[in-house]
Amino acid sequence: MLLATQSKPLILVVDDDGAFLEIISTQLDAAGFGVALLQTERAEDVILECERILPHLVLLDIYMPSGLSGFHIAMALKQNYHTRTIKVLFWSTLGNVPQDLLRAHPELKEEFKPDDFVDKGVDFEMLLDKIKRVLSSELTSVNV
Numbered sequence: 001m002l003l004a005t006q007s008k009p010l011i012l013v014v015d016d017d018g019a020f021l022e023i024i025s026t027q028l029d030a031a032g033f034g035v036a037l038l039q040t041e042r043a044e045d046v047i048l049e050c051e052r053i054l055p056h057l058v059l060l061d062i063y064m065p066s067g068l069s070g071f072h073i074a075m076a077l078k079q080n081y082h083t084r085t086i087k088v089l090f091w092s093t094l095g096n097v098p099q100d101l102l103r104a105h106p107e108l109k110e111e112f113k114p115d116d117f118v119d120k121g122v123d124f125e126m127l128l129d130k131i132k133r134v135l136s137s138e139l140t141s142v143n144v
Helices: 018-030 043-053 070-079 098-104 124-143
Strands: 010-015 034-039 057-061 087-092 116-119
Touching (some): 010 018, 018 034, 018 124, 043 057, 057 124, 116 124
Parallel strands (some): 057 087, 087 116
């Protein structure tokens, strides 16, 4: 079991497509990250896994096939004392549509918004840049 206490940042990657998870896992591992995978369609599984392993960042789809949306997962993580510092990076095949999605979810307060968005179709280098940017904001806020 990987835990966020290890020396390299731990990223929990969530998707319902196992083949996609394996590809991303291989790339993130080669880039020097600790990687935990969760193949699920259920938002509740994501929340429980985050509580269990306490990753530095969770990479998940905005829309889950069943249950709560990614927005609701982000809100639940930020409201939970044990998981509130976990960064959330959304990805989606719908394109980079954060403003439209945030307008569609007015119940989200500023502190419950995800840390960033990325299109699943982007090249790995762009995804890696976003991950590094989100994680560096974590390190900056912790060290200040």
